[in-house]
Amino acid sequence: MVETSLQQHINQQLFEKLELAYFCVDQSMQIIDASENLENYGYTGVVVGANADDCVDFMFGLDAYTELDLPMVESPSGKKVSVSLLPRDSFLTVLISSASAEADQRQLLQQKANENELLVEQQIKLMKQLENASEMLEQKNVQLEEASRLQTSFLSGVSHEFRTPLTSIIGYTNLVKQALQSAGDDGSESDKVQHIGAVQRSSKHLLSLVENLLDHGKLDSDEIIVRPKETDLAELFNDVELLLKPLSDGKHIDFIVELGFEQPMIVVTDDSRLRQCLINLLGNAIKFTDSGSVRLTAKLSDDFLKVGVFDTGPGISQENLAKIKLPFWQAADTGKAGTGLGLTITERIVELMGGELEISSELGCGTQVSFEIPAPQLDAEPKPVESQMLPFKQAKILLAEDDYDIADLIVMMLSERGYEVSHVDNGELALNALENQEFDFVLMDIHMPIMTGYDVLRELQVKGIKTPVAIMSASAVESDRAKAEQLGCFDYLIKPVEIDDVIRIMNLAIDQRA
Amino acid sequence: MTDHESPQILALKERYKSSLVDKMQSLSDYLIAMESDDATLDQVAELRGFLHKLAGSSGMYDYDDISVASRKAMLAADKVENVAHIDELKVAVGKVASLLQTYC
Numbered sequence: 001m002v003e004t005s006l007q008q009h010i011n012q013q014l015f016e017k018l019e020l021a022y023f024c025v026d027q028s029m030q031i032i033d034a035s036e037n038l039e040n041y042g043y044t045g046v047v048v049g050a051n052a053d054d055c056v057d058f059m060f061g062l063d064a065y066t067e068l069d070l071p072m073v074e075s076p077s078g079k080k081v082s083v084s085l086l087p088r089d090s091f092l093t094v095l096i097s098s099a100s101a102e103a104d105q106r107q108l109l110q111q112k113a114n115e116n117e118l119l120v121e122q123q124i125k126l127m128k129q130l131e132n133a134s135e136m137l138e139q140k141n142v143q144l145e146e147a148s149r150l151q152t153s154f155l156s157g158v159s160h161e162f163r164t165p166l167t168s169i170i171g172y173t174n175l176v177k178q179a180l181q182s183a184g185d186d187g188s189e190s191d192k193v194q195h196i197g198a199v200q201r202s203s204k205h206l207l208s209l210v211e212n213l214l215d216h217g218k219l220d221s222d223e224i225i226v227r228p229k230e231t232d233l234a235e236l237f238n239d240v241e242l243l244l245k246p247l248s249d250g251k252h253i254d255f256i257v258e259l260g261f262e263q264p265m266i267v268v269t270d271d272s273r274l275r276q277c278l279i280n281l282l283g284n285a286i287k288f289t290d291s292g293s294v295r296l297t298a299k300l301s302d303d304f305l306k307v308g309v310f311d312t313g314p315g316i317s318q319e320n321l322a323k324i325k326l327p328f329w330q331a332a333d334t335g336k337a338g339t340g341l342g343l344t345i346t347e348r349i350v351e352l353m354g355g356e357l358e359i360s361s362e363l364g365c366g367t368q369v370s371f372e373i374p375a376p377q378l379d380a381e382p383k384p385v386e387s388q389m390l391p392f393k394q395a396k397i398l399l400a401e402d403d404y405d406i407a408d409l410i411v412m413m414l415s416e417r418g419y420e421v422s423h424v425d426n427g428e429l430a431l432n433a434l435e436n437q438e439f440d441f442v443l444m445d446i447h448m449p450i451m452t453g454y455d456v457l458r459e460l461q462v463k464g465i466k467t468p469v470a471i472m473s474a475s476a477v478e479s480d481r482a483k484a485e486q487l488g489c490f491d492y493l494i495k496p497v498e499i500d501d502v503i504r505i506m507n508l509a510i511d512q513r514a
Numbered sequence: 515m516t517d518h519e520s521p522q523i524l525a526l527k528e529r530y531k532s533s534l535v536d537k538m539q540s541l542s543d544y545l546i547a548m549e550s551d552d553a554t555l556d557q558v559a560e561l562r563g564f565l566h567k568l569a570g571s572s573g574m575y576d577y578d579d580i581s582v583a584s585r586k587a588m589l590a591a592d593k594v595e596n597v598a599h600i601d602e603l604k605v606a607v608g609k610v611a612s613l614l615q616t617y618c
Contacts, residue, residue, distance in 0.1 A: 170521040171520065171521045174522065405526075408526055409574055412523055412526060416523075445570075473566075474567070474573075474585065475566065495569065495570030495573055495574065496572075496578075
C-alpha cells in the first residue's frame with residue numbers, strides 16, 4: 001500500500017473524526033494490518049500475525065471474500081459498533097466505527113414510534129369515547145323525540161276529547177239563550193241570558209285554546225294542509241273585523257282596519273287558514289293592548305298580500321322577542337291567559353302559505369307583526385245563484401226520518417235558518433202528526449219502521465191530507481222515484497240532500513199551495 | 515254545508531265521525547254472518563238496509579266516498595238472488611269497510 005503523506009494525513013483526520021478503526025486479514029484470516037485505535041473498542045488482541053477468528057468474535061465463521069455490513073455489534077468495550085467487511089483482491093479490510101450516534105438515532109426513532117403508538121392509542125380511545133357519547137346522544141335524541149311525539153299525541157288526544165263536549169256546550173247554551181231571549185222579551189229573563197252568555201264566552205275561549213292545541217299537534221305531525229281556493233279578500237277581512245270588533249270595544253281601544261282593496265277582491269288563498277292567522281294576531285294584539293289602538297293593514301301588490309298588525313301595547317323586550325315564537329312560551333309578567341301557541345301556529349301556517357312572519361317591537365313602543373303571502377288575483381265575478389241565501393218563508397216542517405244522524409243534522413240546519421221543525425222517527429208517528437197538526441211541508445224518508453214512507457203517502461191520499469211531502473231516499477232507482485210520485489209526493493230528493501235544495505223545494509211547494 | 519259551520523253542526527259532525535267505528539264493526543258482523551253456511555237472503559236485505567242508511571248519512575256528513583261506495587254496495591246487494599253467490603257484494607262491502615277504517 002503506497003500512500004502519499006497528504007493522503008495519509010486526510011485518512012488520519014477522517015479516521016479520527018469518524019472514530020474509525022480497521023484491520024486487514026488475508027484469505028487465511030491472519031491479520032496483516034491493524035489500526036492502533038482498535039483498543040478504543042476493546043479489541044486489544046488484534047495485532048498483526050494473530051488470527052482474526054480467534055481474537056475477534058464477530059469474525060468467527062465468516063470468510064474473506066464476502067462484502068458484509070454488521071450494524072449494532074457489541075464490541076468488547078461495551079460500545080455499539082458498526083462493522084463493514086470490504087473484500088479486495090487478496091485480503092479483507094474490516095472497518096469498525098462507533099454506532100452510538102446511530103444507536104441514539106434509533107433510540108430516538110423508537111421513542112418517537114412509541115410516542116406515536118401511544119398517540120394513536122389515545123386517539124383510538126378518544127374516538128371510541130366520542131362514538132359512545134354520540135351514540136348516547138342519539139339515543140337521548142330518539143327518546144326525546146318519542147317523548148315529544150307522545151306529548152303531542154296526548155295533547156291532541158285530550159284536546160280532541162275536549163272539543164266535542166265543548167262544541168255541544170256552546171251549541172246547546174246558544175239554544176237556551178235563544179229560548180230565553182224569546183221567552184223574556186219583557187226583560188224578565190235578562191239575568192239568565194247574561195249568565196248563559198258568560199258560560200258561552202268561557203266555553204268559546206276554552207274551545208279556542210283546545211283548537212290551538214289540536215293545530216299545534218297537527219303542525220308537529222305535518223297534518224295541516226293549506227288548500228288555496230277562490231276567496232274574496234275584502235269579505236274575509238270584513239268578517240274578521242266584525243268578529244274582533246266586540247273584543248276591542250270591550251277594552252275601549254280603537255280597532256282600525258285599512259284595506260288597500262275593495263269588495264270584491266277575488267284571490268286564490270286558503271281563506272280559513274288566513275282567517276286563523278288574522279284572528280290569532282289580532283286577538284293577541286287586542287289582548288295585550290290596554291289603551292290606544294290596534295291597526296290592521298292589508299294590501300295587494302303583484303299578486304302578494306301584505307298584512308300588518310300594529311298595536312300600542314306594552315311592547316316586547318329584545319330578550320323576550322327571541323323567545324316569542326317558541327311553542328308554549330308566554331311572558332311571565334303579562335298576566336294574560338293563553339296556551340302560548342297562537343304565534344307558533346300562525347308562523348307555521350304563514351310558512352306553509354309561502355310567507356314569513358316578522359315581528360318587531362320595543363318595550364313601551366308597541367308591537368308590529370307582518371307577513372306577506374302569495375295571493376294571485378282573479379277577475380271578480382258575481383257569485384253563483386246557488387250560493388246566495390235563499391228567501392226565507394216562515395214554515396213549520398215535519399221531518400220523518402229514523403236515522404238520527406241525518407235527522408239531527410237536518411233539524412239543526414233548518415233551525416239555524418229560522419224554520420220550526422218537528423221530528424218523528426217512524427211512519428206511523430208521521431201520519432199521526434199530520435192528522436193532528438198543521439204543517440207547511442213534510443220531509444220524509446222511505447225506509448222507516450212500522451210504516452214506510454210509501455205507506456204514509458198512501459194513507460195521506462186516502463185521508464185527503466194535502467200537505468206537500470218531499471221524499472228523501474238514498475235510492476236513485478227510477479222505479480222508487482216513480483212509485484213515490486205516483487203516490488203523490490211533491491218531489492223526490494236523493495240523499496245526501498243539500499239543505500239549500502230542501503229549502504228551494506219547500507219554497508216552491510209553499511208558493512204553489514198558496 | 516257552508517264553510518263556516520256553527521258549533522252545533524260541528525258537534526254533530528264529531529258525533530258522526532266517532533260513530534264510524536261502530537258502523538265499520540256492524541259491516542264486519544254482516545260480512546261474517548254471510549260467510550256462514552246458514553246465511554239467508556233476509557240477511558242480505560238487512561245489509562242492504564244498513565248500506566242504504568250509510569249511503570244517505572255519510573253523504574250528509576261530507577263523507578262522499580263512503581256514500582258512493584255504499585250506494586255501489588247497495589246495487590251489488592240488489593243483484594243477489596242466491597246467498598251462495600255474493601262475492602261481488604262482499605267485495606263492495608269490503609270497500610266500504612276499508613273506507614270507514616280510513617276515517618276511524
